[in-house]
Amino acid sequence: MPWPETYARHVLVEVDSTNAEAARRMDGLAGPAWICALSQTAARGRRGRAWNSPAGNFAATLVMRPTEPPETVALRSFVAALALYDALSDLTGTEAGLALKWPNDVLLNGGKVAGILLEGLPHGGLAVGIGVNLIAAPDRAMLEARAVAPVSVLSETGVRIQPEKMLDALAQAWAIREEAFVTYGFAAIREAWLARAARIGDTITARTSREETIGVFETVDATGQLVLNTPSGRVHIAAADVFF
Template identity: 40%
Template sequence: MSDFALGPKAKAAGYRLVGFEEIGSTNNEALAAAAAGDPGGVWFASLHQTAGRGRRGRQWHSVPGNLAASLLIVPDASAELIATLGFVAGVALNRGLSAVLPSGTFRIGIDGADGADGRSRIALKWPNDVLADGQKLSGILLEASKTPDGRSAIVVGCGVNVVSAPEGTPYPATSLRALGVEKSAAEVFEALSDAWVEVFGLWDDGRGVAAVLELWRGSAAGLGAPVAVQQDGVIRRGIFETIDSSGRLIIRDDDGSRFPITAGDVHFGATASARS
């Protein structure tokens, strides 16, 4: 058993919860539930994940006390709109973390990756990371599956560095504890579960995607700053101008041309400005 509990809004909305002290992968548990015909609306949360994964098959390192949480949902929306659920998760994580953090905890991001207004305690890094003080605090992984009756099932995986952050990562990482914040994974999860209800309700099976993307832009890391995106060994540099209505990163290059990025590894500030 674990100490996890849903927040009051999540309980009222009918969400369910399965908690673990240790598990291989919360995303795998959610995918297995989808294959077994679960109708969705269930969280799988663990204090220790031994076989977690991130984007592009990367390993997600987690130690006991960090949060691994995956939500299974079966949304009634097109594939194009379902793809924007990562932004729903980002905004929800932003709100959830902000709810448990004392005011004034963070200074402006150290590498140009601060929020759009230059004052954000938490910033959202395209496409699916949450930064604190310019360092990675949380990551999001969406995976798709099918229910036995052929509907699209989506697993929204969230990992939060609560007590420890991995070393040697491509982008600097931090944890709540390293930032002087003593909160438990259970406290973070409860706040996240309630924040998800709010933002997912706004998304409204994709009808409110524009409003969600606008909230995401309001906390975006590096808007208006130099950005470098690496795609399959090729690096494209420019200015991070915005995300479009589909959630694509829009970069403006030196001659004013704008081009969309659908996937890639993003770096800001001095790293983005360096010429190789």
């Protein structure tokens, strides 16, 4: 699989976190770069939560300097989700069981197989952190109540994928989706994401630090916000944890 020409590739044996390594390396990078670690000792998920990342699973961060306004830059979580979907379907040979969960997870047979973490870096940098359970899923006891159960690619498909092969597939898929995003804007990305979305039409719960909103998952709007149809009307939610 060809590596996209404009992206650097760094594979490390071990780091604390690929997002932290991206922040350390950003000033010395001439362009966008993928940083992949075969092992992480202090991986992080959303809201600073610990992310279990045993050897054999996939951990990588794309570091770049986007030029758009922050609200547009944030939409790259959808670009990343689509790229993950594309890469996993290519490597396993099927799209069966794959779905995208707002705001930043990939599901396989209903379980969480991958997560995405976007973090702003100094001087306009962006870190797109991605973790994929290739061979092992975290212990469910480590999860918060009602969280989607984790699964691995190996357990669900029987396909064993090496991290570096995942990196190559993901980088190529990202380059294609990123070019579409930059060229045509969010509309096409949104349409593709919605075509792969989990639980559209179902009643779900969106929880923030202050409140819970329960409603029918109607769509994602033109700014990437979750749209729920609730008894009190349509609600647009910019950021939340979603529970089925």
